[in-house]
Amino acid sequence: MTTMATPTQPAPTKPSTAPVYNPKSESTTVKRIKSTIFHVVALALVAMVLYPALWMISASFKPNSEIGGANNALWSANFSFDNFVTAMEGIGGVSTLTFFTNSLILAVGAVVGTVLSASISAYAFARINFPGRGLFFGMMIATLLLPFHVVIIPQYIVFQQLGLVDTYVPLLIGKFLAADAFFVFLMVQFMRGLPAELDEAARIDGAGHVRIFGSIMLPLMKPALISTSIFSFIWSWNDFLGPLLYLNTPEKYPLPLALRLFVDQTQSSDYGAMIAMSVLALLPVLVFFLVFQRYIVEGVSTQGLKG
Amino acid sequence: MTQSPTLSRRAASAPTPPRKSRRRGANTRAGYTFLLPWLLGFIALTVGPMISSLYLSFTNYNLFDAPKWIGFDNYLTLFQDERFLQSVGVTMQYVVFGTPLKLAAALAIAMLLNSKRKGQGFYRSAFYAPSLIGASVSIAIVWKAMFGDSGPVDQGLSFFGINLGGWVGNPNMTMGMMILLTVWQFGAPMVIFLAGLKQIPTDLYEAASMDGAGPVRKFMNITWPMLSPVIFFNLLMETIHAFQIFASAYIISNGEGGPAGSTLFYTLYLYLRGFSDFRMGYASAMAWLLVIVVGIITLIFFKTSKSWVHYSGDAK
Numbered sequence: 007m008t009t010m011a012t013p014t015q016p017a018p019t020k021p022s023t024a025p026v027y028n029p030k031s032e033s034t035t036v037k038r039i040k041s042t043i044f045h046v047v048a049l050a051l052v053a054m055v056l057y058p059a060l061w062m063i064s065a066s067f068k069p070n071s072e073i074g075g076a077n078n079a080l081w082s083a084n085f086s087f088d089n090f091v092t093a094m095e096g097i098g099g100v101s102t103l104t105f106f107t108n109s110l111i112l113a114v115g116a117v118v119g120t121v122l123s124a125s126i127s128a129y130a131f132a133r134i135n136f137p138g139r140g141l142f143f144g145m146m147i148a149t150l151l152l153p154f155h156v157v158i159i160p161q162y163i164v165f166q167q168l169g170l171v172d173t174y175v176p177l178l179i180g181k182f183l184a185a186d187a188f189f190v191f192l193m194v195q196f197m198r199g200l201p202a203e204l205d206e207a208a209r210i211d212g213a214g215h216v217r218i219f220g221s222i223m224l225p226l227m228k229p230a231l232i233s234t235s236i237f238s239f240i241w242s243w244n245d246f247l248g249p250l251l252y253l254n255t256p257e258k259y260p261l262p263l264a265l266r267l268f269v270d271q272t273q274s275s276d277y278g279a280m281i282a283m284s285v286l287a288l289l290p291v292l293v294f295f296l297v298f299q300r301y302i303v304e305g306v307s308t309q310g311l312k313g
Numbered sequence: 314m315t316q317s318p319t320l321s322r323r324a325a326s327a328p329t330p331p332r333k334s335r336r337r338g339a340n341t342r343a344g345y346t347f348l349l350p351w352l353l354g355f356i357a358l359t360v361g362p363m364i365s366s367l368y369l370s371f372t373n374y375n376l377f378d379a380p381k382w383i384g385f386d387n388y389l390t391l392f393q394d395e396r397f398l399q400s401v402g403v404t405m406q407y408v409v410f411g412t413p414l415k416l417a418a419a420l421a422i423a424m425l426l427n428s429k430r431k432g433q434g435f436y437r438s439a440f441y442a443p444s445l446i447g448a449s450v451s452i453a454i455v456w457k458a459m460f461g462d463s464g465p466v467d468q469g470l471s472f473f474g475i476n477l478g479g480w481v482g483n484p485n486m487t488m489g490m491m492i493l494l495t496v497w498q499f500g501a502p503m504v505i506f507l508a509g510l511k512q513i514p515t516d517l518y519e520a521a522s523m524d525g526a527g528p529v530r531k532f533m534n535i536t537w538p539m540l541s542p543v544i545f546f547n548l549l550m551e552t553i554h555a556f557q558i559f560a561s562a563y564i565i566s567n568g569e570g571g572p573a574g575s576t577l578f579y580t581l582y583l584y585l586r587g588f589s590d591f592r593m594g595y596a597s598a599m600a601w602l603l604v605i606v607v608g609i610i611t612l613i614f615f616k617t618s619k620s621w622v623h624y625s626g627d628a629k
Contacts, residue, residue, distance in 0.1 A: 051422065052439045055497065061465060062455045073458070084371040110401060124573070127351035136344030146351065149359055151549075153557055153607050155580055159369065159593050160362035163376065183354025190351060215343045219584055244449040246560035251588065262450040266564065269454060281458065284451035299438040306441070306501060308510035310546065 014267040066090065073277045089282035097268050098256045102286065103183055108272035109260035109290075112177055114241035119237045120189055124234060126225065127184045128193035129219045133205060143194075146214030161250055175250045177245075181238070189234045192309045197223060233305030234292040236298050240291050261287040347485040370598035375591045376574065387598035397599070399574045400582035406488055407578065416547055419499040423506035424536070448498075449556070453564035457481055460490045481565065485577035491576060494561055502547040506578045509543030522624035541622040549614050553607055559584070579603060 055085055064080040065073045066089050096102040116130055130136075131143050165176040184190050200223070208218045224231075246262045253259055256267060268280055295302060305311055317495060345352070372380035420559050426436055446452050460466050462479030480486035511556055517535050526534070537544075562570070562578040570577030570585070579599070587596030 039589035041430060042430075044425070045432070046434075048425065051425075052436065055440055055443060056450070058455055058459060058497070061459060062451075065458070111568055121440070123354070126347050126349075130344050130347035130351075133562060134340055134344040134347060134420075136341040136348035139344060142348065142352070142355075145355065149355070150358070151553055151607065151611055153553070153600070153603050155557065156366055156604045157359060159363040159587050159597050159600065163365075164362075164595070166376070166629055180354060180358055182350065183358060184351040185354045185358050215347065219347070223605070240445060243562075244446070246450055246563070247584075250563075262560070265450045265454065269564065270567075277458065280454060283491075284454045288446055288449060288451045291449070295438075295442060295445055299385070300434070303434075303437050303441050303504055304393050306504040310550075 031245045031258045047121065062281060068278060068283045070276065070278045073208040073281065089278035090280035090286070092276065093283040093286055096263060097271060100259070100264070102264070102283065103230060103262040104257060105259055105261045106286075108258060108289075109262075110248075111243075112174060113239045113242040113290075114262055115174070116181045117237045119178060120184070120186060120238040121231055121234055123182050123184035124186070124193055125231065126166060126219070127190050128197055129215070129223060131190070132197035132221065133218070133223070134215065144188060146187050151192065157248075158251065165252065170251055172254050173252075173256065174258070177248050179240075186238070187313075189238065192311070193227065194231050194233065195309065196227060198295045200226055229301075229305075229308075232298075232301055233309065233311065236294060236302055236305070237311060240294060325599060333558050335562075348469040348495050366597040369597040370601050372594040374591075374594040374597075376593055377591070380594065383594070388594050388602070390595070391598060391602070393487045396574065396582060398576060400570070400579045402489070403570075403575065403577050406581040407491060407495070407558065408552060411492040412548070412551045414553060415493065416502055416544070418496055419502035419547070420506050420540075420544075422499065423503045423510055426503075426507060427510045437504060441504055444498045447494065447557075448560055450560055450564050452494075453591065455559040456490065456494055456561065457565050460486075472603075483571055484573040487565075489607045491558075491562070491565070495555065495558070502551060505547055506540070506543060506553050510542050513539045533603055538623045542624055545614070545618050545622045549611065552610060552614075556580075556603065556607060 025095075060080055062081070067087070068082045069086065070085050071085065094102045097103065127165070129237045131139065131146070141244060161176070165171055170176055180186070204222055204226075205218055208222055213221075243260075244262065246261075246266075249260050249263045250266075256264070259267065265280075266285055267282055369380060371382055371384060373383050373386075374380035422440055426433060426440075432524055443452075458464055460480040462482065464479065466475065477483065477486060481488045513535065517539070518531055521531050521535060552619075557580055558578055559580045562576050562581050563584075566576040566581070568581075568585075570581050580603075583596050583599045583603075586592045586599065
């Protein structure tokens with residue numbers, strides 16, 4: 007690319023021969039070598055990092071005798087879908103399809119609740135001036151650092167007394183009440199970046215807060231709403247502790263709990279099916295990742311999201 | 314100013330209060346209306362439960378009988394409870410070794426990826442992927458299989474003449490396995506580091522090169538200080554996060570914290586006390602101790618940060 011300006015000598019190392027250091031003056035050969043080294047190192051690291059996922063996928067297609075046995079190669083001559091057939095049968099008389107549906111209900115509920123409640127609350131924090139705002143904002147930020155284990159016991163007691171244990175209410179109500187301070191914070195930060203003239207202009211035109219929020223802010227907040235939806239879906243899909251606490255009939259279990267049940271009952275006897283079910287449980291997350299990886303990775307870097 | 318016509322009309326029909334305060338009143342009403350979902354959640358799901366868990370921590374509540382006030386008994390018993398002390402030790406080990414290693418990996422890879430090269434997007438995504446699935450039950454199962462007796466890790470190591478047997482059943486190795494699991498999820502802090510590295514002006518490095526600075530000096534004198542707010546953020550978030558590990562520990566140890574209590578993480582023991590033994594007062598005391606410890610650590614981080622975290626507006 008920069009061959010035009012390249013001197014005959016490779017990158018000057020001593021200031022005596024070339025007083026001004028110019029990083030662009032490396033020869034193309036040096037650049038090529040550097041780039042090759044970079045890709046070799048980076049690809050080796052990628053292989054290491056992705057190995058567990060690849061191993062999981064490969065094991066899910068292998069017969070039991072080849073998993074954890076002498077043959078740990080990612081490639082097997084005996085690939086089959088048998089494990090998935092077994093895994094789809096489910097456990098304890100409940101089909102895996104039911105677990106999928108349950109997970110889907112919980113995850114979609116989480117997305118709807120979080121997007122609605124977090125965006126409404128964030129509008130108050132970011133765009134309306136009222137007494138107490140600063141104080142509440144500080145409290146909201148503090149909940150970001152609070153270990154949530156401090157609230158699970160009283161929450162459990164309350165839901166138990168209300169007769170709501172073994173329903174989805176305890177798992178979803180927090181989503182509709184913006185309990186994930188993280189998403190509120192993310193949206194506040196995003197809204198603060200939008201020009202204030204928009205509100206002012208709308209106000210002159212006679213719009214109230216509801217109109218400003220609904221027809222100006224929400225459409226402009228698409229990127230923040232998308233990252234919130236993706237992450238609340240995936241976190242709800244992977245959530246284990248919540249369902250473990252609140253659900254006790256297998257018919258209501260989402261996939262992570264079903265998986266645990268599977269592990270408890272099969273132990274190592276049907277490894278293949280266990281791993282196939284793990285793959286199935288991760289499938290939506292993997293698909294989401296492949297489709298939205300751009301949004302996901304960029305969302306993390308701009309908003310400091312946690313994975 | 315920017316009075317809305319609806320407001321002005323209303324103000325005209327009732328002219329007594331001055332327009333300004335009318336507007337402020339309307340804003341207060343609107344503010345609290347919009348804040349309502351969060352406010353309700355905050356009171357009902359955070360503040361209320363926090364107060365009751367503080368109260369419960371001074372009782373012997375077991376979910377079935379009315380709570381009886383026992384003062385500081387729970388807290389005092391905790392420090393004679395060997396399993397509790399073990400869970401503190403296990404969690405501390407995990408936080409103290411896992412978090413810095415994870416952040417070091419995140420920073421190293423971020424620096425590797427921080428130059429304009431082909432395939433950058435691919436690398437970022439590939440390294441980020443484990444962060445998204447690492448805390449799931451599926452990965453815990455995979456981890457258990459991979460580190461089990463004659464699993465791929467065991468076999469890989471015996472290829473090099475190292476024979477450890479499975480890691481899962483060996484109390485000396487389980488912590489290493491758990492730490493590898495958290496380090497494996499370095500992608501989330503890495504992406505944040507990458508964003509921070511992009512903010513550092515390249516002419517700083519060019520000027521340093523001109524002065525003959527090597528890579529180590531450039532790192533110590535430019536990268537580290539310029540990146541310190543991001544390092545601080547990642548350190549704080551990852552530390553708090555590490556204290557709360559649960560699902561992987563539960564699955565890998567069959568919900569028991571074994572072998573020999575080597576994976577009895579704090580939150581796992583809290584769960585067992587509260588929801589298996591129904592000693593909810595005791596578990597509440599544990600929860601409050603966790604809040605206090607996390608609070609103290611956060612405070613220490615913020616206090617010490619003044620000496621090493623440089624914000625762009627700081628005087629040198």
